[in-house]
Amino acid sequence: MSGVPLVEQAAAIASQFLSPRADQADMATGPPVEQIRRLAEAGLLGLTTPPQYGGEGAAPSVVRDCLAAVASGCGVTAFIYYQHIVGCRHLASCSNAPLKDRLMPDLSAGRRFCSLAFSHLRRPGPPPLRVLAEGDAWIFDGTAPWMTGWGFADDVLLAGVLPDGRSAWALVPLSERGDLQASPPARLCAMNASATVSLECRALRVEPERQVKTMTPAELAADTDRANIFFTALSLGAARAAVGSMRSGRCDDLIADAADALEREVESMRAAVDRWDDPATPADERGDATALRARCIDLGVRASNAAVVVGGGAANGLGHPAQRLFREAMVYSLIAQTRDLRSANLDLLLRSDKRVSK
Ligand SMILES: Cc1cc2nc3c(=O)[nH]c(=O)nc-3n(C[C@H](O)[C@H](O)[C@H](O)COP(=O)(O)OP(=O)(O)OC[C@H]3O[C@@H](n4cnc5c(N)ncnc54)[C@H](O)[C@@H]3O)c2cc1C
Structure with missing residues (x-):
């Protein structure tokens, strides 16, 4: 391990390695093997694995920030990567010690993938x-x-x-x-x-x-809140990349103002998600996990739509990052969907006054 904080490592890999290859990875016929290997080399496949099995045992907010960084670099890499770290989280919390002893060190190091x-x-x-x-x-x-x-x-x-x-x-x-x-x-x-x-x-x-x-079904329902909070990272990562796309190229004052406003929304939603997850936050101030995720999904879709609008006709080209981000933000609205999440999303789509983050 390099000693560089995990989130910084994830951000550096995202900007230097994932992002330049993202359009190619999107068009490929199979998973981005090299990209996942690069994440493994940085220890990021062990993010949710406890240190006793060679992992990082990172706090949930660090896990989200790392996933958001990866999603801002390359959607399909983030999509495959999150499967592994979610699988490792479930495995780490189970009581089958021999299974954990046998497989978690390899999973954590990226020698096995889940x-x-x-x-x-x-x-x-x-x-x-x-x-x-x-x-x-x-x-x-x-x-x-x-x-x-x-x-x-x-x-x-x-x-x-x-x-x-x-x-x-x-x-x-x-x-x-x-x-x-x-x-x-x-x-x-x-x-x-x-x-x-x-x-x-x-x-x-x-x-x-x-x-x-x-x-039990009740335990699964309780875990669904945690899943909704986790998946906000994908939408916020896409939104951040969309803001970056808006600022590249012909960026006049109007576009710069729009990008600034969207960036403020991303930071505000990230803070709201962290507040939900902070044990020090009083229960009545946490907010609702489903509603928070719905707002992050909505922000990801709007920000990537804004990047398409700014990109103009070129953004409809298959090699343009804005339309890729738009498609990725769309998929993030379906992942681990529940009836409640669907309702919250539809409600936001129909009631634009509810979207604005305070
Ligand atoms: C590209 C892609 C890759 C995926 N990869 C994985 C993966 O690797 N592993 C994995 O586990 N999942 C994966 N998924 C599934 C994903 O996480 C979502 O669960 C899924 O897309 C939701 O759609 P569905 O058709 O499965 O569910 P749906 O049947 O559409 O249900 C979605 C939600 O709506 C509710 N609902 C549906 N019908 C009704 C009804 N009549 N009344 C009330 N409520 C209802 C359900 O309870 C559920 O909560 C993937 C999805 C996609 C699109």
């Missing part, structure tokens, strides 16, 4: 992926509709629903075989290089050594 497939737990209706206990093993049957990083990730944090309504979480090694089949990669208008597939599990048997945890 993806996720659990967003379907937040869908209403019959679970698309069910789990039955057979002795002390778990048997997964059904489809996880989304998993990013197929062909790149070594493991997936996979979750399905037990008959009693709890979710069962396991770290499953990824390779195509009879009991685990991936769809062809989805064709996407943003994050197309993320190698996103659906995973079909046919009587996939997971022994205790790969089991991570179970969660």
Whole structure:
């Protein structure tokens, strides 16, 4: 480790390495391997892994600032990267010590890479992926509709629903075989290089050594607030990059004023998110996590739209960063979506007076 604060390292990698390659990474047919390797070399793959396993055990605000920096440099890199650090966070908090001892040092160093497939737990209706206990093993049957990083990730944090309504979480090694089949990669208008597939599990048997945890629906709902706060970083990163794009090129007074105003909004939202997360903040002053995330999503979309407007006709070109940021900001409005988040976003889109941050 270099001794340089993690956020500074992430920002330097973003501006010097990720950003110059971002349009190329966006158009690539597979994940940005070199970019992820550069993050690993800086210790950033161990951001959410405790020091006892070789990680940084960074505070949530540091994790968000690092993710925002990466997202401001390259959307698809941030998109793949966050899967890994979220997976490591869940693994670190579980009680399966032998699993952690065996895998966390490699995950932290980036010698193994982890993806996720659990967003379907937040869908209403019959679970698309069910789990039955057979002795002390778990048997997964059904489809996880989304998993990013197929062909790149070594493991997936996979979750399905037990008959009693709890979710069962396991770290499953990824390779195509009879009991685990991936769809062809989805064709996407943003994050197309993320190698996103659906995973079909046919009587996939997971022994205790790969089991991570179970969660009740109430525990999952409580974690959703934390997830919403975490994902603000992607939108704020895109907004910051959009402000940078506005200031490059033909920047007259009007554009400079608009960029300054958007930058003030980014800083104000970042402070509001940090306040939510600060244990010293009184409960009645924290604000609502879903509403905060909705405002960050809205800001990311508006700022990148402003960058498109400033870019003019050229911004419609596939090599122009503004339209890429606009597409990335759009995807961030869908990630880990819940009904409440969707309502909060629609409300903002229909009520422009609610958008202005104080
Ligand atoms: C490019 C891409 C990559 C992704 N990669 C991953 C990944 O690697 N791992 C992963 O786990 N997920 C991944 N996702 C999923 C993502 O995080 C979101 O969960 C997902 O996009 C939300 O859409 P959905 O179609 O799955 O859910 P939807 O079914 O549209 O549901 C979204 C929300 O709306 C609510 N809802 C839906 N229908 C109703 C209804 N009738 N009444 C009330 N509420 C309702 C649901 O409860 C849910 O909270 C990815 C998504 C994209 C677009």
